[in-house]
Amino acid sequence: MTGTSCDGIDLAYVEFNENSDSFLNVIAFETLNYPAEASQFVSECINEKKHISELSQFGFYLSEIFAESINEFLSARKIPRNEVDFIAVHGQTLWHNPMKENFLNRQISSTYQAVNLSALAKLTGIHVIGDLRSGDIALGGQGAPLVTIFDYDFFQDNSKDRILLNIGGISNLTYLPKENSKENMMAFDCGQGNTLLDLACNKYFGVGYDKDGEIAKSGILNEELLSLLFEDGFIKSTPPKSTGREKYNLAFLENALSKLDYSPKPSDILRTLTEFTAEAISFNIKNFCTEDFEIIISGGGRNNIFLMDLLASILNNSTFVSIEQFGIPSDGKEAIAFAYLGWLYLKGITGNLPSATGAKRSTILGTFAI
Amino acid sequence: MTGTSCDGIDLAYVEFNENSDSFLNVIAFETLNYPAEASQFVSECINEKKHISELSQFGFYLSEIFAESINEFLSARKIPRNEVDFIAVHGQTLWHNPMKENFLNRQISSTYQAVNLSALAKLTGIHVIGDLRSGDIALGGQGAPLVTIFDYDFFQDNSKDRILLNIGGISNLTYLPKENSKENMMAFDCGQGNTLLDLACNKYFGVGYDKDGEIAKSGILNEELLSLLFEDGFIKSTPPKSTGREKYNLAFLENALSKLDYSPKPSDILRTLTEFTAEAISFNIKNFCTEDFEIIISGGGRNNIFLMDLLASILNNSTFVSIEQFGIPSDGKEAIAFAYLGWLYLKGITGNLPSATGAKRSTILGTFAI
Numbered sequence: 001m002t003g004t005s006c007d008g009i010d011l012a013y014v015e016f017n018e019n020s021d022s023f024l025n026v027i028a029f030e031t032l033n034y035p036a037e038a039s040q041f042v043s044e045c046i047n048e049k050k051h052i053s054e055l056s057q058f059g060f061y062l063s064e065i066f067a068e069s070i071n072e073f074l075s076a077r078k079i080p081r082n083e084v085d086f087i088a089v090h091g092q093t094l095w096h097n098p099m100k101e102n103f104l105n106r107q108i109s110s111t112y113q114a115v116n117l118s119a120l121a122k123l124t125g126i127h128v129i130g131d132l133r134s135g136d137i138a139l140g141g142q143g144a145p146l147v148t149i150f151d152y153d154f155f156q157d158n159s160k161d162r163i164l165l166n167i168g169g170i171s172n173l174t175y176l177p178k179e180n181s182k183e184n185m186m187a188f189d190c191g192q193g194n195t196l197l198d199l200a201c202n203k204y205f206g207v208g209y210d211k212d213g214e215i216a217k218s219g220i221l222n223e224e225l226l227s228l229l230f231e232d233g234f235i236k237s238t239p240p241k242s243t244g245r246e247k248y249n250l251a252f253l254e255n256a257l258s259k260l261d262y263s264p265k266p267s268d269i270l271r272t273l274t275e276f277t278a279e280a281i282s283f284n285i286k287n288f289c290t291e292d293f294e295i296i297i298s299g300g301g302r303n304n305i306f307l308m309d310l311l312a313s314i315l316n317n318s319t320f321v322s323i324e325q326f327g328i329p330s331d332g333k334e335a336i337a338f339a340y341l342g343w344l345y346l347k348g349i350t351g352n353l354p355s356a357t358g359a360k361r362s363t364i365l366g367t368f369a370i
Numbered sequence: 371m372t373g374t375s376c377d378g379i380d381l382a383y384v385e386f387n388e389n390s391d392s393f394l395n396v397i398a399f400e401t402l403n404y405p406a407e408a409s410q411f412v413s414e415c416i417n418e419k420k421h422i423s424e425l426s427q428f429g430f431y432l433s434e435i436f437a438e439s440i441n442e443f444l445s446a447r448k449i450p451r452n453e454v455d456f457i458a459v460h461g462q463t464l465w466h467n468p469m470k471e472n473f474l475n476r477q478i479s480s481t482y483q484a485v486n487l488s489a490l491a492k493l494t495g496i497h498v499i500g501d502l503r504s505g506d507i508a509l510g511g512q513g514a515p516l517v518t519i520f521d522y523d524f525f526q527d528n529s530k531d532r533i534l535l536n537i538g539g540i541s542n543l544t545y546l547p548k549e550n551s552k553e554n555m556m557a558f559d560c561g562q563g564n565t566l567l568d569l570a571c572n573k574y575f576g577v578g579y580d581k582d583g584e585i586a587k588s589g590i591l592n593e594e595l596l597s598l599l600f601e602d603g604f605i606k607s608t609p610p611k612s613t614g615r616e617k618y619n620l621a622f623l624e625n626a627l628s629k630l631d632y633s634p635k636p637s638d639i640l641r642t643l644t645e646f647t648a649e650a651i652s653f654n655i656k657n658f659c660t661e662d663f664e665i666i667i668s669g670g671g672r673n674n675i676f677l678m679d680l681l682a683s684i685l686n687n688s689t690f691v692s693i694e695q696f697g698i699p700s701d702g703k704e705a706i707a708f709a710y711l712g713w714l715y716l717k718g719i720t721g722n723l724p725s726a727t728g729a730k731r732s733t734i735l736g737t738f739a740i
Contacts, residue, residue: 037474049419053616056465056482057473063508064476095426103427104407106434110486112426118501118737119508131488135739138433138489246423345740367488368738369501370715 001090001335004169004245005194006039011073012335016343028077029332032069045094059116067123081125088342089130091115096244098142111143117369129342131367136352141359144242145172148187148356150337161293167301169195171281175289187356188239191280192248194301196273199250204266213306219271222264226272228256235280239288240358278310292317298333371460371705374539374615376409381443382705386713398447399702402439415464429486437493451495458712459500461485466614468512481513487739498739499712506722511729514612515542518557518726520707531663537671539565541651545659557726558609561650562618564671566643569620574636583676589641592634596642598626605650609658610728648680662687668703
């Protein structure tokens with residue numbers, strides 16, 4: 001798994017034992033280095049035009065990078081490759097356009113996850129399942145969220161009301177009131193997660209992220225900027241909905257800043273962005289879910305202590321628990337959920353939940369490379 | 371099948387009966403319209419930069435176009451879709467870069483065939499096999515030619531020396547001396563086929579192609595331009611080799627013309643390009659094959675009477691036959707060969723011939739969408 005923030009390559013080695021008490025067994029998880037050149041290229045792709053030759057090369061380049069990461073991961077643990085049944089790979093999202101738009105005189109929606117699946121299979125000698133979002137998009141869905149079925153199959157509890165909240169580049173949640181049915185699941189993107197925080201840290205402080213949220217904590221909330229950030233409307237829109245870096249990027253922040261007739265202090269900007277993130281998440285929980293739930297948190301944002309404190313103070317009727325208490329590494333949840341989608345493909349089980357994605361019907365997700 | 375010339379969508383409905391006398395049975399073949407907007411977009415992709423959002427949309431757009439063509443083709447013939455085991459789709463080549471080049475500090479080769487396989491499968495309700503070139507590229511091959519195994523399996527004749535020559539946008543051949551073995555096959559791109567002819571027709575005469583070669587026939591050969599066209603070196607280089615529209619495009623022609631200190635008459639340019647095409651093909655046959663063979667011709671170029679006459683006069687020791695004599699529509703050979711590659715995928719049989727592509731080993735080609 002590589003997310004929109006390009007901050008690492010998450011590798012999870014997972015065993016699914018369908019007929020055992022421990023259906024899911026996370027054997028190993030590690031985040032390997034995402035090359036700076038690749039991260040730079042992804043960012044350029046979003047902000048400027050590229051020649052097709054570069055995009056062609058990038059897909060195969062990523063297959064090489066991913067194959068080396070997988071080979072390194074396996075050999076460090078002495079896992080023979082013939083014990084690995086398959087690789088599930090998300091691919092690097094370069095674009096996600098779930099709403100139909102005019103393109104060459106047709107109404108088209110699409111998603112683009114870079115990596116050549118066939119090359120990855122040949123370079124590792126392991127079967128690959130990827131492009132997991134496209135099938136749902138083709139059936140009119142948002143192509144997201146896809147972790148919902150994982151959340152349902154492993155966290156639905158008939159005695160407890162739960163929300164699974166993941167704060168990655170984008171923040172998303174799965175709503176699991178007790179005795180909910182699979183056909184009636186709600187899960188959606190709340191809005192910005194770490195993306196804007198990391199971009200602002202990089203721009204104003206030359207660091208990759210705001211460790212523990214210390215920079216934000218030192219700043220002062222700018223109410224005017226906060227309301228400008230909310231103007232885009234996504235956060236308050238009704239689910240199902242999904243978003244990505246094509247919305248929450250530097251241009252988004254600069255657009256809001258340009259409407260002020262002064263330049264706020266960088267630490268105030270970071271403070272305001274962190275409050276914006278907390279508000280975006282809590283608005284969605286309060287308005288589209290219920291407040292007094294057990295909230296199971298995952299994703300890199302969980303390490304931002306200040307953001308967590310803000311969330312806990314706004315959602316003061318909820319209990320917060322880390323997903324690690326369930327044997328799942330906090331940063332590994334999405335990688336593990338996508339491994340599960342790969343497993344579902346091989347079992348011929350549908351992976352999308354139309355109530356969450358908006359697709360016309362449920363379908364088997366993924367493309368297979370031998 | 372859609373070729374580099376974007377002149378149509380070739381659909382072939384084919385039956386393979388492994389244990390019958392007629393292994394290959396071409397039930398229907400038709401070329402449907404390739405939308406002008408799509409053709410224009412492909413051309414723009416090669417000549418200018420595009421934003422990733424457009425490439426993302428284009429993949430899904432093509433899935434829709436192809437799905438509608440397939441649905442139309444099937445319903446016109448009252449073929450129930452559950453009788454179709456699979457669709458093999460080439461995808462629209464936007465880039466083909468078989469030689470390793472520096473990219474983000476690595477040596478990368480790649481190929482890019484646009485179409486989202488998963489979307490095509492969902493929109494037709496039929497399994498899809500595509501991205502057939504990438505596996506070979508990942509193993510160090512040229513990703514082309516891939517029709518070789520089809521040529522071998524259906525045309526190898528222990529009593530006859532044969533060459534299969536296909537003149538599409540690019541011209542390519544398969545060399546089949548009698549009693550040749552599969553491990554020792556030679557097949558390669560000769561160079562330009564119809565691409566430059568069609569581009570020049572469009573530019574100078576506002577028509578899509580030179581019907582029967584009449585325009586070229588009315589012009590005079592310009593020897594100086596001919597030798598400039600040969601300067602690029604590809605045509606005379608030793609196989610294995612492959613090429614595409616990323617080389618043979620308007621810029622290629624304009625570069626040669628710019629070295630003259632005058633502008634030749636348009637009909638002389640077309641005459642010279644046609645002679646260039648004939649020379650390119652015959653040079654490769656004379657130098658890398660043997661001359662007195664049965665040459666089985668396929669591809670749109672076969673309808674260019676003047677080009678055929680030129681070839682026959684240069685290769686006057688060869689016999690020319692049309693592939694139609696073997697029950698294969700001349701324009702349908704590549705579509706049928708790719709259907710065969712799809713069938714090989716499903717049978718778990720390797721599809722590339724390393725002696726033709728240069729790959730490290732033979733491998734199962736293709737990516738499968740459910």
